[in-house]
Amino acid sequence: MRSDRVEQLLAFYRGMLRIRLFEEKILDVMLPGRMFRGSSHLSIGQEAVAVGVVSALGPQDYLITSHRGHGHCLARGMDMEGAFAEIMGRSTGVCAGKGGSMHLSARDLGILGENPVVGSSAPMAAGAALALRMQGSHGVVACFFGEGAINTGAFHEAVNLAALWSLPVVFVCENNRYAISVPVDVASARAKAIHERALGYGIEGHRIDGMNVLDVYDISMAAIEKARREGRPSFLVFDTYRFVGHHTADSEHYRPKDEVLQEFRAHDPIHFVERSVADDCIVDMTELVRIRDEVRAEVDAAFARALGAPWPSPEDALGGAYVETSASFTCTGLPG
Ligand SMILES: Cc1ncc(C[n+]2csc(CCOP(=O)(O)OP(=O)(O)O)c2C)c(N)n1
Known part of the structure; x- marks a missing residue:
């Protein structure tokens, strides 16, 4: 009989492949001159972070992410057809075609959404975690952003409050080495020790190989459980790399081709x-081939259905913009 760890590794493999093949499909249809105009920010190469962290979340937990969040949403269980349809602006998209590639969200899955304003996911994560605490929930918020975001004021304000008020947030930095075209060591002081910024706030900080899904999962599990048990936030920095451009129309003039092909493709997480x-x-290797075939069929079918879905009608243009709510909750105490 196979061990739980082997079953887990195969589940991670499927999860990473779903993201890879989903995004390769988007790349294929969105390259300049192809089927669609516009651009999309892909996480090809970074799949181990999405799958490793999100797999460690429980059903009561939440995630919030940046402009590069397709992988986090798919790993959390977002419907693939709905994600494709959203990116293609179809009415069957997860946000009825009004959000697009950088605004995927699904409240029912605890996906508070993608946010393309760099650094903005951090204060929203702190706010969501504060709400969870005030509601007496044991939920945790995983907050994803790139290494470019750690130099925004919003990031520091959020980590400060999370530490001060003991908010259950795991701040997840995906250090893919570039913020658009700017290398991390050009923009960040002590670029190799970003995780040590946690020390200034008295919380745990770790730097981990973001290409090894098992290591990503283990450290995330520990951080999420600590947040759940003790309400302590933490800061995880994953070393990773995006194998494709900043977005689908990026010429990638700022990095040598060999850097991608040789150095980093050798560390492909899949x-x-x-x-x-x-x-x-x-x-048996045939099992991996079978999983790959199944995922390819899933992606092709989801894409075809999304492509055939109707466009939103002009009459619906203003729908869903405002929510009437009478929501209220019981406050069980403000942070001490
Ligand atoms: C506040 C703000 N400033 C600038 C931009 C333009 N912008 C979009 S993505 C990006 C780089 C982000 O880099 P990083 O945080 O490392 O994330 P990555 O794109 O590498 O995932 C910038 C500067 C923005 N969206 N928001």
């Missing part, structure tokens, strides 16, 4: 799982 499986002979 190949990492394939190699681990092959080296340890823990699963």
